[in-house]
Amino acid sequence: MLRSILSSTRGQLARGRLYAVVTLAGLALALAAAIVTGLFVRQQHAYENFIPGYERIFRMTGTVAQPGQPERVSAVTPSILARALAARSDRIETIARIYQDNPVVRARADAPPIRAQGFVWADPAIFEVLPLASVSGQLAGALAQPDTVAVSQSSARRLFGGAPPRGAAIEIVGADGAVRRLRVTAVFADLPARTHLDLQFVASGLGAASPLARADASPVPTINLPILTYVRGKPGTRAADLQPALDDVIRPFQAMAAASGTKVGGYALPIADIHFGPPDDSPHGKPSVDPAVVMAIGAVGALILLMASTSYVALMTARAGRRGVEVAVRKACGAGQGQLIAQFLGESLLVTLVALILGMAIVELVLPAVNGLLGLSLAFDLTREPGLLLPLLAVWLVIGVASGLYPAFILSSLRPMAALGGGATGLSAPAWIGRTMVIVQFATLTGLLVAAITVYRQTDFAIDRALGAGRGPVLTVATQCRSGLAQAVRELPGVRRASCSAAGAFNLAPHGAVTAINREGQRFTPGFVEVDPYFFALAGLDPLAGRTFAPSRDSDVRRGEVIINQTAARHFGFASPQAAIGQPLGISLQVGPNPPTTPYTVIGVVRDASASVLEPAGELIYSAARPEWGVLAVETSPAALSDVRARLGWLWEAMGDSGPLEARLLSQIEADRYRTTIVQGRVIAACALVALVIAAMGLFALSAFSADRRRKEIGIRRAMGASPGEIVRLLLWQFLLPVLVACAVGLGAGYAVMRHWLEQFVARTDLPVWLLAGVAGATVLVAILVSSAQIRAAARGHIVDALRYE
Structure with missing residues (x-):
């Protein structure tokens, strides 16, 4: 047949x-x-399932809802959350924090430095919460001593070539040239693509110079550091089982925020749900998917x-x-x-x-x-x-x-x-x-x-809206906004404009928050970013009323003069952008129920520049100042892009920067945002x-x-x-x-x-x-x-x- x-x-x-x-x-x-x-x-639908026991691993997630604004979700948590949760819940097996960083590292003094992507400082229990596969050494206890680090297999190969990495040291080169040595105690397998985690270097947070140790030593709980908190529950633990303890921890923060009309909350998010969860504004986070x-x-x-x-x-x-x-x-x-x-x-x-x-x-x-x-x-x-x-x-x-x-x-x-x-x-x-x-x-x-x-x-x-009409290619470099840096860049051939301002001004990081009082006496929490006088021309933010900061006017800084966007002008209670010019504002650089206020004066109102097309622009205040750490943005033309990049690299070396120049096009960053x-x-x-x-x-x-x-x-x-x-x-x-x-x-x-x-x-x-x-x-x-x-x-x-x- x-x-x-x-x-x-x-x-x-x-x-x-x-x-x-x-x-x-x-x-x-x-x-x-x-x-x-x-x-x-x-x-x-297979994200995180390679981690043993992923069903009972949770990431703590916070929510903030300001008056008249949509709820924002963030994985950034207070530094004291882990300790407070562990003391209040009997459903937690292990808890650990990670601090996201991207320092300059090298294998030895004569080796070329690299910018370490996926570098985190972590509590020693991190590999008990997230039991990754080990390639060399034991991950359990790998971070029990200060100044130790576990590295991924690909990072070890990149730094040490074929040499055995265990027992070797990597050096962290600070912005001031100071060097800190970390001993490699273990190598873990590279993480697959189906994870929200970006772990290449996991350093012990016990050392005195670790950001986690500094946060623990601070008498004031830190709430704005990029600290993420992960919990491994006992067998059978659900997210709802952790909620009572979490509510108990965040209740004081809710009382503080309520004075300004802001609602804060939090919940335990299973890591398997992060990929399909709400987008969060934490740094280095991978975009979620609908x-x-x-x-x-x-x-x-x-x-x-x-x-x-x-x-x-x-x-x-x-x-x-x-x-x-x-x-x-x-x-x-x-x-x-x-x-x-x-x-x-x-x-x-x-x-x-x-x-x-x-x-x-x-x-x-x-x-x-x-x-x-x-x-x-x-x-x-x-x-x-x-x-x-x-x-x-x-x-x-x-x-x-x-x-x-x-x-x-x-x-x-x-x-x-x-x-x-x-x-x-x-x-x-x-x-x-x-x-x-x-x-x-x-x-x-x-x-x-x-x-x-x-x-x-x-x-x-979306990309055109973010880049602005008529703007040429813009190179961005994360750096210290040192005196004279932006001016030296502006003098390079082929450079149209250059500005060194806070990363939040370019929507590359969350905005800082301040407490403000509108004309009706109500408190709200607008964003606050520091920019130099050249920012607005580069960003294409022409004033709707008033003026922008002038390079020749130091009084903009001395007198506390600020520029606000349209949404901030409405929330302050001004009938029109023109009505806001010359008006005083009560602003406190602290967030709380009754913080001391500092008088500021509005000299200009600019249009809204939202972080993305997915969410409306919030209230934003621009201050004339040079941030300690920000983004150097350099606008050029398509024909001169390669030459400007090369000249920028020469200037970078001439000014003695410790790390390699890592310049990214703003268009590529926006493409990654909408990946x-x-x-x-x-x-x-x-x-x-x-x-x-x-x-x-x-x-x-x-x-x-x-x-x-x-x-x-x-x-x-x-x-x-x-x-x-x-x-x-x-x-x-x-x-x-x-x-x-x-x-x-x-x-x-x-x-x-x-x-x-x-x-x-x-x-x-x-x-x-x-x-x-x-x-x-x-x-x-x-x-x-x-x-x-x-x-x-x-x-x-x-x-x-x-x-x-x-």
Whole structure:
């Protein structure tokens, strides 16, 4: 029986090479797209599961809601939280803190220094809370002594090459040139991509110079240091079990904040939920992902598979109607209906299996490129994860059986005399099957095109809004804003503007907070950032009223003059930006119920510059001062970018900076900020391209088959005087009608979905009519180009060839 199925399948493919290539290629491509999107969804839902006992590990998370502002979420916690929680809860097994840092390190005095990304100071119990895999040494107790550090495998290789890292030392080079040595006690395996953690260097927080030790020694609890608190609960612990102790700890902070109308809170967030949790404003945090978007990408992959399966089933069903004589001959030779059912189902399953194997091969070929394009680490290895084979087999069986149902159960019941006697068998595939295939495919294609273009336009809009209209490339360097640094940079050839201001001014870090009193006596907590006089010109923030700080006016600093944004002007109670000029403000640089205030005077009001398009701009006050640590921003032109970068490096060395120059383009930082949205757009765009190819191939095969099936009709029309052009227009309209219906369905669905998607953005682009019309026009044009070739060939064929009986 198997030999018969193989022989019959080979014969069917050989007799219809065009259909075989088109249907197999389309189905294989769709299967590959479905596998890749399935791997993506699977990875997104597998965050943190490599950590033993991850189900009972929690990160403490705080919330702040100021009057009239949306709630902000932050993973930054007070330094005393860990000790207070441990004393109040019996559900905690271990608790530890980490302090995020990025110092300059080197392996020895003569080695080049590097900026250590993923460097944290941690309590010794950190590897009990987060039990990572050890490569060398014991992680338990690795940080029990001061001035010790555990490093990741890749960082050890980067610093020490092939030399054994255990027992060696790394040096931390301070901004003042001071050197501190840390002894390497253990090496841990590199963390996979499916984690929110960025751990390359984990240093002991016990040393006197450690930020954690300094915070513990401070008589005032610190609340603005980048300290994260992790808890490992006892078996069976849930987040709700830790909430009473957490509420007890934060109650004093709630009382302090209530005086200014601010509401603060906190909760224990399971680390498995961080990836899909709310975005937080803590430094060095990876952006969170909307779970609905992940599911939408999975749904897109399923749609791709659905449209290809529909095309495959429709074409196989349509071609099966031509096998009536074959079925009649087989039955006349003694074949039973059960044998024919097994024959047809076997052929269908075999062809579908070939498409599945081709799809898996495509995945192996394109997966490295997909990972590089999207910044992912997807893997497709059936030997290591045999569980992936089960869904693939299920898809194979469903598609294979569906495509073989018609010939198996309808054709196998054909009476031999009906086909061999020359009469009509009545077994031709219904015409609605082909039309349904076209509608499903092109509706999916149209909807995906609308989605891909909208995501691209919103991402482009977000980055342009952040960079400012007309601004050239801007290089940013985290550094001390020393006297003369920005002026020396401004004198470099090719530099348009340069400013050294607080990182919060460029939306690269959370703003500092102060307590302010509005004209009605109400307290609120606006942001407060220090900027130099050149910041506003570089940022494109022209004053709406008043003026900005002037380089030649030291009085801006001495007299306590400030500039506020539009939102701050409204919250202070000013009727207009002009009304705020010259008015005094009561501001305290402390946050509390009754802090002492310092008088400030408003000299200018500028427009709002929100941190992102996802949230509205808050109240912000700009102070004329040089921050101790900030961001040097250098604007240049595209042509001079490489030269300015090189000259900036020479100046950096000449001024004696201890670490290497690490200049990043502001556009790249903004792209990283919207990396999740960019990945979404690229995935949807790739799926739209696959959908375009599948739809084109399906329509091409269907038009070729339909033209061949209607060859006698075309011959009769030609014999009756119809011109080839008239026949082309007639047949083309019959193909375009379902395409037009599909465009209407796809545009409506795409518009509704993307309009809902855009609502998450405070500042967003629109969905113009020209976009929808352009997508519809492009879809119809593709349909015309694909189907017209086969129709023209059939319409211009010889009449004799079309009308001959044999």
